[in-house]
Amino acid sequence: MPDWPYLLRSRKRLPCPSLFLSPSTQGEAEILYRAFSEHPNETGGIAGFVCSMKNWSLLAPFLSSKVTRITPDTAYFKQKTLIIDPETHTLFTGMQSAKMEMMHIPLDGSTLGDITIPGVMGPVPFRRMVDAAINEVQSNKAENYAKRFYSHINRTIYGVEKFQIDNDADIIIGSYVPITSPAVADRQIEEQSRLIRDSARMFRRVFSAASSTKELMSMIALNVNILESEYLDPILDLAATGTAEHVGLKFLNFDDKDNARASTVLRFIERLRSRLDEQDRLTPIHLFDVWSEFAYAAYCHGAISAVSRIAAPPGLHFDPNNPTSPELKGRYYHRIDMTYDTFTELCAKTEANDFKLPCDCPSCRISLTVKKAELRWPTSRKFHFIYVKSDENSEIRKVPAETLNTQLKDKFARSQATSYLPHLDYMYHYARLGV
């Protein structure tokens, strides 16, 4: 990959490519902290972690640098980049419970729900407006939300940015709204453009000292189907303009196994990268909430980093000895097959080899066999995932940029994750970024 000496203002390095992991529970945060602190060599390929603002109070005891610990944070842990994602798009597209959770986010002495907005009878808290929007029965949800919230959403910018600065995030993300359907896309793009502008001005002017040690990311959250409409160019303009040092892309309702959609996304990334290159901007493109394997394909199309969940969500496991009580058991990332195997699948794959785990990471070295790993399955598979992904990313960084796609093709062809092969025929010309 290109020699990318991207030094963040916080003096942390953003290597190319960078994989960020996104813990969603306290358990995952603890695992991540321990993996980074205890195995610096085996986690060198992971650039840092991305936490949701909504979950930060849960995750901070493990991941915040402000927490006083008996054993101080290691230098390796301190080198990891922290991003706190405000996820303000969930106010528009998220589940009802997620919206209500957002209202409890502590912002500047109160909560997001307590922010007051002008109403007909005087100021009302934001919480009440969200309640009303949730309970309203109307056919066009997106338009309804646009009408209700757009004139008020930039009141959250100050609190959202301050929250991230207070919690020592290295890259600050402004508030953002999702771009979801062609019917209201004009309005959504206009609002997002206003938010990008205001976020940047707030960051540079009101947080002028913080802006000398931190960087700004403009986030674009969009439904992939919108990229197949006439709104592609306006969205490209939206992402490529502005003064933010980073661009984040979040694709909603995106299944990367859908080859047509995946190609659309990759083409979009590629066009955005070349648009930024034409402007001589080194602005890194970050993909949020994607599978790490898709991220590898995206690295060949101009993305610099990706944010992935830690391991895959658990699936139901039917124990043959106790068939009446299925239990939730997480999937194990098979490093050779590049698949997320259920416990049963892994047992079947390893049966011929005395159930030996097909990996030599520090976690699998302790467990050795599937049966032993079962005793501490949730932690074992997550530690394993972190070490393996770090290893894969370290390998990718060593590959020369011009041959990355062919080398990845080899790797994917040897695995069972062949659905990504069609996307690896192309390699973005990274030369300009290496300058």
Next chain:
Amino acid sequence: MSEALTMVLPELLSEEALEKVPRREREEYLKQIILDTVKRNPEGVTLQMLKERLKMIGVRTLAKYLQILSYTNQIYTRNYGPTIVYLPNSQLMHPAFERSFPLTGKELKVSLLKNRLGEQVFIQEERKDKYNRKIGAGILIPKEAFPAFVRFLRDACNAMDMR
């Protein structure tokens, strides 16, 4: 066409976004906006012109900040009859001439500027917290008088040592 329309303005935060900024930060922001506006208009601006274009700032607030800015030597004034024109004081000659001297909780910044009175050495206090920087008082010394000023400071320092 009104004179005010030809003024170059910096990019402004929308009113809704600004509304939620706490008072102290908002004041600092408004001060920066006024300073930036004066800097972008090297021919000078008047209170009336600023009032017409920076509508979100009241005229008394404008006058107060202009006074602060001119007191801290970030801008200076020229009187043309009854009209006061505010002019930028800080056309930086070269970033390489900028030096800063850290003191507890603040920095003294020394830079070489050029204004209508010629080249000037500008010494300014800057306080910085986690969120923003606050510009404090500043003094301007003509460049040719600067060596003599330094000698004066050295003499003062030696005199204090002798005690």
